[in-house]
Amino acid sequence: xxxxxxxxxxxxxxxxxxxxxxxxxxxxxxxxxxxxxxxxxxxxxxxxxxxxxxxxxxxxxxxxxxxxxxxxxxxxxxxxxxxxxxxxxxxxxxxxxxxxxxxxxxxxxxxxxxxxxxxxxxxxxxxxxxxxxxxxxxxxxxxxxxxxxxxxxxxxxxxxxxxxxxxxxxxxxxxxxxxxxxxxxxxxxxxxxxxxxxxxxxxxxxxxxxxxxxxxxxxxxxxxxxxxxxxxxxxxxxxxxxxxxxxxxxxxxxxxxxxxxxxxxxxxxxxxxxxxxxxxxxxxxxxxxxxxxxxxxxxxxxxxxxxxxxxxxxxxxxxxxxxxxxxxxxxxxxxxxxxxxxxxxxxxxxxxxxxxxxxxxxxxxxxxxxxxxxxxxxxxxxxxxxxxxxxxxxxxxxxxxxxxxxxxxxxxxxxxxxxxxxxxxxxxxxxxxxxxxxxxxxxxxxxxxxxxxxxxxxxxxxxxxxxxxxxxxxxxxxxxxxxxxxxxxxxxxxxxxxxxxxxxxxxxxxxxxxxxxxxxxxxxxxxxxxxxxxxxxxxxxxxxxxxxxxxxxxxxxxxxxx
Numbered sequence: 096x097x098x099x100x101x102x103x104x105x106x107x108x109x110x111x112x113x114x115x116x117x118x119x120x121x122x123x124x125x126x127x128x129x130x131x132x133x134x135x136x137x138x139x140x141x142x143x144x145x146x147x148x149x150x151x152x153x154x155x156x157x158x159x160x161x162x163x164x165x166x167x168x169x170x171x172x173x174x175x176x177x178x179x180x181x182x183x184x185x186x187x188x189x190x191x192x193x194x195x196x197x198x199x200x201x202x203x204x205x206x207x208x209x210x211x212x213x214x215x216x217x218x219x220x221x222x223x224x225x226x227x228x229x230x231x232x233x234x235x236x237x238x239x240x241x242x243x244x245x246x247x248x249x250x251x252x253x254x255x256x257x258x259x260x261x262x263x264x265x266x267x268x269x270x271x272x273x274x275x276x277x278x279x280x281x282x283x284x285x286x287x288x289x290x291x292x293x294x295x296x297x298x299x300x301x302x303x304x305x306x307x308x309x310x311x312x313x314x315x316x317x318x319x320x321x322x323x324x325x326x327x328x329x330x331x332x333x334x335x336x337x338x339x340x341x342x343x344x345x346x347x348x349x350x351x352x353x354x355x356x357x358x359x360x361x362x363x364x365x366x367x368x369x370x371x372x373x374x375x376x377x378x379x380x381x382x383x384x385x386x387x388x389x390x391x392x393x394x395x396x397x398x399x400x401x402x403x404x405x406x407x408x409x410x411x412x413x414x415x416x417x418x419x420x421x422x423x424x425x426x427x428x429x430x431x432x433x434x435x436x437x438x439x440x441x442x443x444x445x446x447x448x449x450x451x452x453x454x455x456x457x458x459x460x461x462x463x464x465x466x467x468x469x470x471x472x473x474x475x476x477x478x479x480x481x482x483x484x485x486x487x488x489x490x491x492x493x494x495x496x497x498x499x500x501x502x503x504x505x506x507x508x509x510x511x512x513x514x515x516x517x518x519x520x521x522x523x524x525x526x527x528x529x530x531x532x533x534x535x536x537x538x539x540x541x542x543x544x545x546x547x548x549x550x551x552x553x554x555x556x557x558x559x560x561x562x563x564x565x566x567x568x569x570x571x572x573x574x575x576x577x578x579x580x581x582x583x584x585x586x587x588x589x590x591x592x593x594x595x596x597x598x599x600x601x602x603x604x605x606x607x608x609x610x611x612x613x614x615x616x617x618x619x620x621x622x623x624x625x626x627x628x629x630x631x632x633x634x635x636x637x638x639x640x641x642x643x644x645x646x647x648x649x650x651x652x653x654x655x656x657x
Contacts, residue, residue, distance in 0.1 A: 128175035134199035136209030157428025162461035246481035248507030366556025372408030383527030415498025421450030
């Protein structure tokens, strides 16, 4: 189903005379004015019996009406031209989306804004028609190939863009060895996890970051009850001995699941382990405490507060000054041609449907197309040459409805705007995950953004953990001399003890020999006086000899009484 936004109020091509008073005050310039019709490809309705399709277009479609109104009051209108648009409903079906691309071509559209969930086949068709296609929703990586998709650009940053910021964080803290964890599943049609994971792995390799391990889990994880199986328990059991830094791609609850598995083994207390989260969702600046509360809980969970001290995450930056824009979009979505009702107005006087980031991306798509169109008209180029319209967007800096400047690269992809969030406390909102760093510019001689820390990071150990201990994960990189030293000391002590024992033994043995020789006399050592000498001696000592009746014999130094 295709409907025209203006309900036939304007014709596709119309002429008028626009009189311009020249600076000289003379002359009239005749300008051919035209209405450029764009084809808005969206999924905002369900087919009968379908109760599952989320209908993204229901929330965001007011942005195209708002943007077209602004363009028609801006530079394009000053040149005498206008924008109009058709609405092509896809019901979230790829075949229907392809059909709408073909049908819009028969309506002589000047450009496509969309499509929504799918864009590969549609992008090839747009290239065949040489019509510009600017998608506000689809992030399929294939369309970045300008050889195959020369007329395709987008305003929603591909999720793969986050890989550059992840590498910038790891480089900033010298984490050159990490373990990577992601969910590997194809259960969700629009789940881009494996694609983003492959991009991150490729970026890490190109940046020289070594992978200690790559692990996967298979189903979306939610922290509901402690007794439920935690898929990260097995991953931590298999990898924690050979790594210190984990990088996990997933939502915050999955990040917390990994932290819980680390905490279960008491690995977070020393500050040697750290988890770097990667979340492609946009940061919720209005409720920073939602990240530290358990499911359906009013206050922060004490365990979450403790384990989140070893964690920060790269997320999409929160929009700036978004509330006013959201209110205007909500107002326009209730006008023709959509006439979507706001169910919240029944409950709140000023209630409005929450504006998701895709609302801003749709708004941006219309404005950058109009900017390129005006440039083509001013330069006298064909305003319907899709290749030239899209190529003129390369290198463009524009202010997004998200509130910050965006750069579109040479592939027609906008660079994402990301923020590093970590645990902190603020008096107005309490404990929560708050911005602690952002990414600005480029590092010297690299294509990586520069990490700028805006708030002190309270490291568990007072400093960032190291990616690998100095001596390696098992001490294998350090040659220890402890064994030799201990052996040398022990050997020296044994030698001294042996010498002392030998001296003691020799002294003891000598004393024993002396004791055994004390009363032994060698017969050869005995000297016997002859008779003459004996008589002389006898006459000199007659009184003594007579008293003792004994004969004195001398044996060297030993006297013996016989």
